[in-house]
Amino acid sequence: MQLSSERKLADMRSAYGDALIELGLNDQNVVCVGADTTDSLKTKKFGDKFPTRLYNVGIAEANLVSIAAGLSIAGKVVFASTYAAFLPGRCLDQIRNTICYPFLNVKLVVSHAGLTVGPDGASHQQIEDISIMRTIPNMRVLVPCDAITVKHLIPLIAKTPGPFYMRLARPSSNLVYDEHVNSFEIGKASVLQDGSDATIIACGLMVTEALKAAEILQRDYSLCCRVIDMYSIKPIDAQISEVTSENYPVLVKRMGISDIFGESARDEEIEELLDKYGLTSNQIVEVVLETRRKTKK
16 A cells, blocks of 8 residues: 655545535536535535535535435435534434435535544534444445545545445544555555554544554564554455454454543644543554553463
């Protein structure tokens, strides 16, 4: 896998808006639906280019899902977007019964998930959406780690029939992949670097932290760690996923926010917030070292 050689920041939402315009130029059936967040989700770019193909339904997320379903039945390829805190949480019934049950061609692309919307506090820090969406039959769940991944996954889900849920981050993030990489597949993961001492599997913004942790482990402890970007949460890559624990005698340690709400923090304090909830590269290092100690007992 060819990784980016420079620590360059890019915005996933902008990559989403640009990818939609490219789709719209090639397929007049591509439409977007928003819920008063078209500026923030960058779908306004699409609307400026194709003003008759962007529908802003206002602050009415259940209607957003139902209208997206209707457009899909009419033969459209529908991208429906708002904040993660509002989409699964407010309209799970509509997503389950109106989109997933009839297997409609609706792509739900959300932003502002996780702790990195620190100033907005716990009410907007959507941390349970991946768990919710992956349990619904027929729903596919993708969590890209950078703008390059978004650029390639958006056209991929556009040409793949059926419902998808894609989770984007609000802040600009490091480019993990080289701009010319084009090897993304639904149901597969990317091995970013190989190693035999431990394997760190991450998705979204945590992929950058995983790579930092691997650098620390190599530099300070002479441990060579494999790092995997599990951007396809469902379907998941069975060769390197949670099913590993059912088939191989290895110890699997999960890291994440453990049954607790987040809290408010200013933008400049986001790193402190990640540290409090155990989501930094240094804490990944600690977990790897502790897990290795347990396997040697």
